Amino acid sequence: MFLARDYRAEEIFTREDLSSAQQMFGSITEDFMRTKVLPRADEIYSKDWSVTRELLLKAGDLDLLRVDIPEEYGGLGLDKVSSAFVGEKIGIFPSFAGSLGAHTTIGTLPLVYFGTPAQKEKYLPRLASGEMVAAFCLTEPGSGSDALAARTRATRDGDHYVLNGQKMWITNGGFADLFTIFAKVDGEKFTAFLVEREMGVVSGREEPKLGLDGSSTTALILENVRVPVDNVLGTIGEGHKVAFNVLNIGRLKLGTRNMGSAKNALNRATEYGKQRQQFGRAIATFGMIRQKLAEMAIRCYVGDSMAYRTLGDTDRAIEAGGDVLKTIESFAVECSINKVWTSESLAYVVDEAVQVYGGYGYSKEYPAERAFRDARITRLYEGTNEINRLIIPTRLRKAQRNGVANGLLAHEKNLTLRVLDKVEDMEQQEILGHIADMAIEIYAIESATLRAEKRGGSLQKDAVAVYAEDALARFDHSARQLGIDATPRPRFDTVAARRRIADAVIGAGKYCL
Ligand SMILES: Cc1cc2nc3c(=O)[nH]c(=O)nc-3n(C[C@H](O)[C@H](O)[C@H](O)COP(=O)(O)OP(=O)(O)OC[C@H]3O[C@@H](n4cnc5c(N)ncnc54)[C@H](O)[C@@H]3O)c2cc1C
Structure with a gap:
């Protein structure tokens, strides 16, 4: 547990540690997104799902849908870092990323982790190729x-279960072929089922949404849908294991995708800021705009540091022989931390991107407006940020402690554990929220510091120092709310450091940390 020990820089995986094979796979994904997907954006936004399906098939041809599927079922069986790196690259187009990500992650992984060999053989090769969408x-x-308060019922009738109920907000709902549907057997035993559209699943209308205009979100109507008993996924009454484990992996992978979207927004804002003239100068020469670009870059650096660290830790534990699901579950706190931090930082970045664009940021004809709308969902799905904030202290309290921190952030770590131990009533959400925020900032600062130490230069160290200055102030604020006086800290000159980072980003014309 990261609060109860120290880490050395060499111990953590960083984005700079991606292997050449992983880099190559990322380049293929990026090229696919830029040359095949983005040029069809208008068709996708018009909800022509035949285009999305055609592109998913192309993604299958390039192996992008096979990453998490075992080799014996037509997949590549790669590690989580590779899978999340693909996620980062698709993050430049959130609507399509929503369709592809829902298919490969929450759509396909229930079957990968809980399916019987026969179920896997039947469906996985077709999910791997994109012929079937999940x-x-x-x-x-x-x-x-x-x-778990679901009302969809499953009633046994001979060698079938009959499903009745309604699902809501289902990504790919309008065109998917295979659905992992959760229903209660006899109204009690929460269970997962593999349901083909032809068994009788009916899609509702496309939901009119704030963002993700180019991804399908519908209700599903289940009226006497007959599902063979062979299509029960996992154990009857243990659907919660399927649901929560898969959501955990979703949260882990969402981190890099969010940062892919954030870097894209920063790149567009930098481009715009260099070309837009006011008062006879490019707006990217004004201190306040430069400060924004620098801070956006800092968030991208810190987010990548956290996400790749957790992914690397997970892969290492799996490689060491750990059961995949148990391993990922043991990183549930880090998954929730990544989900909350990267979604809130993405929100910050896209909001600042609108500001850099000025009035044009408010126009549908410029990209910042869509990025702003698209980002909002990431704080809601895969467990809302409130639910994830509750998971953090609840899990931390139960976690085994593996020592005591003496080094970096030892004071903050020990303080957080102390207040956690003192909570008498775990129903006091306001208190738990502050503790979650303290743990989140510790993980963020530590991950970025270790990454910069392992692979960074002076610019990266500037980014970390600026982040830590602000994050520790937030940490102290949370601690104060719990009755602990702020810790005296040395001051760091964030103005000068942000100027150096802005110089670098504007010079490169894009994110360059
Ligand atoms: C575009 C989109 C795509 C989606 N895709 C899918 C999908 O593919 N599959 C799928 O199954 N679902 C999907 N969802 C659903 C999504 O996961 C849910 O909307 C989300 O889990 C929140 O549930 P809810 O909307 O019912 O909000 P509620 O649960 O009603 O929450 C409302 C508010 O109350 C808060 N709240 C609720 N309980 C607590 C608590 N105990 N303590 C403190 N605060 C609490 C929440 O954090 C939130 O702020 C999607 C949603 C959208 C909008």
């Missing part, structure tokens, strides 16, 4: 965060 169906009109 969706994950947990949410209902009356149960979102409280997913």
Whole structure:
């Protein structure tokens, strides 16, 4: 548990540690997105799902849908870092990333991790090629965060289960062929089922949404849908294991995707800032605009540091022989931390991108407006940020402690554990929220510091120092709310450091940390 020990820089995986094979795979993904997907954006935004399907097939040809699928079922069986690096690259187009990500992650992974060999043989090769598209169906009109309160029922009838109910907000709902649907057997035993569209799944209308205009989101109507008993996924009554484990992996992978979207927004804002003239100068020469670009870059650096660290830790534990699901579950806190931090930082970055664009940022004819709308969902799905903030202290309290921190952030780590131990009533959400925020900032600062130490130069160290200055102030604020006086800290000149980072970003014309 990261609060109860020290780490050395060499111990953590960083984005700079990506292997040449992983880099190559990322380049293929980037090229696919730029040359095949982005040119078809208008068709995708017009909700012509035949285009999305055609592009998913192309993605299958390039092996992009095979990453997490075992080799014996037509996949590549690669590590989580590779999978998340693909996620980073697709993050430049959130609508299509939504379709592809829902297919490969929450759509396909329930089957990968809980399917029988026969179920895998039947469906995985077709999911790997993109011939079949998958969706994950947990949410209902009356149960979102409280997913286990689902009302969809499954009743045994001979060698079938008959499903009745409604699902809500299903990504790929309008065109998917295979659905992992959660229903309660006899109204009690929460269970996952593999359901083909032809078994009787009916899609509702496309939901009119704030963002992700080019991804399909619909309700599903289940009226006497007959599902063979062979299509029960996992164990009857243990659907929660399928749902929560898969959501954990989703959170882990969402981190790099969010940072892919954030870097894209920063790159567009930098480009615009260099070319837009006011008062006879490019706006990127004004201190306040430069400060924004620098801070956006800092967030991207810190987010990547956290996400790749957790991914690397997960892969290492799996390689060492750990059971995949148990391993990922043991990183549940880090998965939630990544989800909350990267979604909130993405929100910050896209908001600042609108500001750099000025009035044009508010126009649908410029990219900042769409990026702003598209980003909003990331704080809501894969467990809302409130639910993830609750998971952090709850899990931390139960986690085994593996020592005591003496080095970097030892004071903050020990303080957080102390206040966590003192909480008498785990129903006091306001307190838990502050503790979650303290843990999040510790993980963020530590991850970025270790990455910069391992692979960074002076610019990266500037980024970390600026981040730490602000994050520790937030940490102190949370601690104060819990009755602990702020810690005296040395001051760091963030103005000068942000200027150096802005020089670099504007000079490169894009994110360059
Ligand atoms: C575009 C889009 C795509 C989606 N894709 C899918 C999909 O593919 N599959 C799927 O199954 N679902 C999907 N969802 C659903 C999504 O996961 C849910 O919307 C989300 O889990 C929240 O549930 P809810 O909307 O019912 O909100 P609610 O659970 O009603 O929450 C409302 C508010 O109350 C807060 N809240 C709820 N419970 C607590 C608590 N115990 N403590 C503190 N605060 C609480 C929440 O954080 C939130 O702020 C999607 C949603 C959208 C908008």
